[in-house]
Amino acid sequence: MKSITTKDCTIHFNDNCYTAVNEHLNSKNFSKIFILVDENTHEHCLPIFLSKLETETAIEIIEIESGEIHKTIETCAGVWNALSELDADRKSLMINIGGGVITDLGGFVACTFKRGISYVNVPTSLLAMVDASVGGKTGVDLGHLKNQVGVISNPDLVLIDTVYLGTLPKNQMRSGLAEMLKHGLITSRSYWDQFKDLSKLKRDDLDKLIHESVVIKRDVVDVDPYENGLRKTLNYGHTLGHAIESFYLNDPEKPTLLHGEAIVIGMILAAYLSHKLTGFPEEDMQEVKSRLGNYYGKVEISESDYKPIMDLLKYDKKNTHGHINFVLLEAIGTCKLDCKVPEHLILEAFKFYAD
Known part of the structure; x- marks a missing residue:
């Protein structure tokens, strides 16, 4: 390559x-x-x-x-x-x-x-x-x-x-795949669609997809190395995903979530928020939930955990002037930056994930 x-x-x-x-x-x-x-x-x-x-x-x-x-x-x-x-x-x-x-x-x-x-x-x-x-x-x-x-x-x-x-191990491979799926969601429907059937992927296919994923991230970072604008798109799913990962990491009674496993949850939650706030089509929202759910299954998140997870959002690195900023989707391949999300919609998003 x-x-x-x-x-x-x-x-x-x-x-x-x-x-x-x-x-x-x-x-x-x-x-x-x-x-x-x-x-x-x-x-x-x-x-x-x-x-x-x-x-x-x-x-x-x-x-x-x-x-x-x-x-x-x-x-x-x-x-x-x-x-x-x-x-x-x-x-x-x-x-x-x-x-x-x-x-x-x-x-x-x-x-x-x-x-x-x-x-x-x-x-x-x-x-x-x-x-x-x-x-x-x-x-x-x-x-x-x-x-x-x-x-x-x-x-x-x-x-x-x-x-x-x-x-x-397989779980580490799946963790990395989450970032590749994210690259498709934020930049390219054609790249996202290449992951429709993982069973058909061969080793050479994976090498090419890795190369393409690196090119996608390179093209973003070269334009915005210090995350003043475009690079923020790479944080799609990470605002809530990082909070979930941190929450599970800090609770010895919770199962350990790998980074990608937590980000998958964050991407599903963000798809719901995108539908509610930025016009992301319902069909695409359901496709994101279905495809990611099929690949990763569902993590049981107790309703009593929603609030402590949300409390961790204040530590997100994208926050400015006391505001929690989300990256949301307007369409597969198109993002909107610095979105403000009301708390009640985050709670709804957790319930959407759980259903």
């Missing part, structure tokens, strides 16, 4: 990844290479990556625990300390091999260590490939609040090798 160039970095695919990273290593004369992994990517992905690397530069491996609950400043402090103890300097390179937690946190660590060292992201989950790979967002959670601390800063390279998807 053809490499994708953004304003600030280049995204390479499959075999091109290793040609690109080896050329980068040979041309930049890094003092040391630090590879950040979790226990899963250490076992399943790191051996593949190292077998393709051609360099005489010393390599150190830093491992953190997997999972969103470890995407914290405390984990960052551990990695910063490890870098210091292993004599990292400003000419060091950090390579982050993993899902969104690794690439978000590793990018943030690299951007802040000694006021910034170079880094390369190697997303190994579908979610990280189509979402975290583009746009330079780095950061960590603050308690149970998602991505409250971070910076926008791009890696030198992004390397997307779909061979790593073979190491993923």
Whole structure:
């Protein structure tokens, strides 16, 4: 697949990844290479990556625990300390091999260590490939609040090798698929329609859809890197989705929801709000609910949970001047930004999801 160039970095695919990273290593004369992994990517992905690397530069491996609950400043402090103890300097390179937690946190660590060292992201989950790979967002959670601390800063390279998807459990694949479905809803009915029958998708089809999804996000981010306008469309489903994800993450009695699973709920809720507020056709609203429901099933959300979930909306990063701003759909492929939504409609949307 053809490499994708953004304003600030280049995204390479499959075999091109290793040609690109080896050329980068040979041309930049890094003092040391630090590879950040979790226990899963250490076992399943790191051996593949190292077998393709051609360099005489010393390599150190830093491992953190997997999972969103470890995407914290405390984990960052551990990695910063490890870098210091292993004599990292400003000419060091950090390579982050993993899902969104690794690439978000590793990018943030690299951007802040000694006021910034170079880094390369190697997303190994579908979610990280189509979402975290583009746009330079780095950061960590603050308690149970998602991505409250971070910076926008791009890696030198992004390397997307779909061979790593073979190491993923099905629920992680489904989590990433949610972002691809979102890309269709906000930009392209034709892309959305390519997901009508997942049973017919072959490996080559998936590679092409991943590539197209990255292009969609690249085209948005290049126009609006700092989320002043168009980039806000990428938050469709995320206002309530992030609140639901945070709520479930913070309640030990609730099942763990992966990011994509929570965003799917948020997209269905937002489809209802879109129908009520921005003229999104009822037929399309029902199609969104039906298709996403068929793929992901339904999460039981108690009515007593609605209010505490809604209370978390005030922490959403899109909020300004005390207002909660939603991204809604006018049609499949067309969004409206900065929509104000009354509380009673959010409650109705939860009931629409539950029916």
